[in-house]
Amino acid sequence: MQNKLEQQLNEKEEKFSLILSDTSLLYSLLKSKENNAVKNKLATEPFGLFIYGNTSTDKPSLFFWNSNQYYTDPEDIQRKDGNYFLKHQNGSFELIKRTVDLNNQQFFVVGLLPVKWDYFIENKYLVTDFDGLPGMDDQYAISTDNTAFHIHSIDGKDLFKIKLKDEKYSADYDLFTILLRTLAILFLFSFYSC
Numbered sequence: 001m002q003n004k005l006e007q008q009l010n011e012k013e014e015k016f017s018l019i020l021s022d023t024s025l026l027y028s029l030l031k032s033k034e035n036n037a038v039k040n041k042l043a044t045e046p047f048g049l050f051i052y053g054n055t056s057t058d059k060p061s062l063f064f065w066n067s068n069q070y071y072t073d074p075e076d077i078q079r080k081d082g083n084y085f086l087k088h089q090n091g092s093f094e095l096i097k098r099t100v101d102l103n104n105q106q107f108f109v110v111g112l113l114p115v116k117w118d119y120f121i122e123n124k125y126l127v128t129d130f131d132g133l134p135g136m137d138d139q140y141a142i143s144t145d146n147t148a149f150h151i152h153s154i155d156g157k158d159l160f161k162i163k164l165k166d167e168k169y170s171a172d173y174d175l176f177t178i179l180l181r182t183l184a185i186l187f188l189f190s191f192y193s194c
Helices: 002-021 023-031 036-043 074-078 175-193
Strands: 048-053 061-065 082-088 091-102 105-117 140-143 149-152 158-164
Touching (some): 002 091, 002 149, 002 158, 023 036, 023 048, 023 091, 074 105, 082 158
Antiparallel strands (some): 048 061, 048 105, 082 091, 091 105, 149 158
């Protein structure tokens, strides 16, 4: 599972890097009110993409975002360029922040890559689980334990750790098992009554 999770996260990092390296795409997202085909394609990416720029205020202004499923906190934008693991209300994410120059102006491009979704109210649409790996939450948990499995970014930086959850035995009986056990008890009673 460690390799699957790491591989999936690295694929998202590669997609984010491709977008980041395409300065003409970034510039068109900032300047164009149209370009709906490109914006619709970015809306299907498996991560949040945000572009912030400095304006006359002291806080960076948000110029573009691709999905309402993700959000950034003000302190996220204040971080230095790099990869970070963070926990938000709706889950755990890898945050990638890069500063780019477009037309002699600095912009901050932020990627929020989901690791694990975490909801306090669950339904068929909101399920607590690792992103793209259904059922993994039943077996693994994000941990700070030193003996846990390390998950690395594409450049080899430790992001977080996962640990196998303690096994819980649950006896799920099917109809055949219940029938056999009932027959065994009946035979046992008939043996003692003879």
